[in-house]
Amino acid sequence: MSTAVTPAAPDGATATSARRRWAGLVFISVAVALIIVDSTIINVAIPSIVDDLAITSTQVQWVQESYTLVFAALLLVFGTLADRFGRxxxxxxGVIVFATASVFAALSQTGELLILARLVQGVGGAMVLPTTLSIINATFRGRDRGIAFAIWGSTIGGMVAVGPLLGGWLTTYYSWRWAFGINVPLGVVIIIGVLVYVLESKDAGEPRRxxxxxxxxxxxxxxSLVFGLIEGRTYGWWFTNNPPAVGDWTWPYDISIIPFVFLVTVVSGVAFVYWGLYRERAGKTTLLAFSLFRIASFRNGNIAAMIVSLGEFGIILSLPLWLQNVLGYDALQTGFVLLALALGSFVASGVSGAFGNKTSPETIVRMGxxxxxxGVAGLGLVITAQSTWLVVVPFLFVYGIGVGLATAQLTGVVLKDVPVAQSGQGSGTSSTARQIGSALGIAVLGTVLFTSVGASLDAKLAExxxxxxxxxxxxVDAVVDSAGSVIPSLEEQSPELADAAREAFSDGTRYSAYAAAGFLVLGFLATLRLSGTAPHAEPRPEDAAPGASSPAAETAGEPV
Incomplete structure (x- = not known):
């Protein structure tokens, strides 16, 4: 049911409303920071978790991936639910679910329980991210919207590195468990701020099924896609080398389970597209607004965002492991090294603002x-077993600048022509593209890392x-399965073997960086499909999508 548009407010009331919007953006940004930090805060804590819970390298990937996987899988669902039931x-x-799951993660006594808690965290994160984008899209207009998107995007870029610093401090001086426990007080602050300053908004018209x-x-x-990419090296990419077992049942075939898993990916993916197009032709609602892909900025922007995210965040898995297990830094020192990325991202927000009115968003994305x-290719060039933080930090800073520029502006490019009435589906699709890219990045680059480490170490030990x-x-199995955490203990047995392990892990990290750079090159090529346009004018009321309410109507009313 549509909400009536309220009469024009006096200037004082308008100023108060504007202050409430910007104050609300602060808490929305903190909510985004909470879920993004949790996708990276765990990186520097992984060696401590490996020692404490005795998890394997495959479980290391799943501790990362379980969160990202559920996150990506449910973004579209919750983007639609937010439009229907209230953003x-x-x-x-979502913040309540996320904070509750964080408590269980902090109390986990086994790797399996930690992975389960991370799965539930992913549900909460999937409820938060698309709603923050949708709220911004429905609340801000014109130049203010561009600024709000820039703040939102810069928050993501900065938190990618602030997470490891915070996780390093908590892990070094307290426990890795506090990397999750800190989410509870932050969640309380977010809920109070959102209730006070953020107005409710949802779709006008009849509720959609x-x-x-x-x-x-x-x-x-x-x-199925992410499972296949992660578990391929465990079960065998084509022929079975370690058959999966559930209870008394064991995989009985010589052909690995992984090709069948990828077959499921293809069949279900094709079925998803055909099902959505069928429902759209029948005039029924769809999880993914396929009609939005007729908008060039939305279609091409999402393709670019997914590829760029694949290259962006995968390297964050391997770098902390290399810094701690090869160079011998503790978790806090690792966090300080990665802080260079955050500083670069925050610098980028200022650069983006300075050029935002003079340069098209598409050009800024390409620059980023x-x-x-x-930055990433440079890391690949300088990473050796003898490297120090001095040669790593400059390239991380450059990389951070790129993340800040590309992340903030891609968001605006993707959603700039999406009708407000479909902002939930639009932001959900945009976030899903990013998260699928991130999930694939962790899976692919993690597989590159551990496969390369195993092959390199095997060759070195043969000599x-x-x-x-x-x-x-x-x-070889011990180094790979422990994600490198046994390297320091090898030093006590044989310095020669420890040196070989450090060199092999450096090789794997370097190859992972080069792979990330390759994906970023593909992402750059994808941005060439984005047309450089000036900031577009606000749509006229008569151009609005049928059944869509005006921004004023959507956000009318006082906050609780």
């Missing part, structure tokens, strides 16, 4: 991706005279 309501519920079949197909597609390519083949295999 502020879903945001608050949720596309349940589409939701299930989207979850199956993303889950070029900076990312230089050690008198080393039995069985011992060689045990050392």
């Amino acid at each position: 502020r309501r879903i945001l608050i519920l 949720i596309d349940v079949v589409g939701a299930v197909l989207s979850v199956i597609t993303s889950a 991706i070029v900076a990312e390519i230089v 050690v005279p008198g080393l039995p083949a069985e011992t060689q295999s045990q050392i």
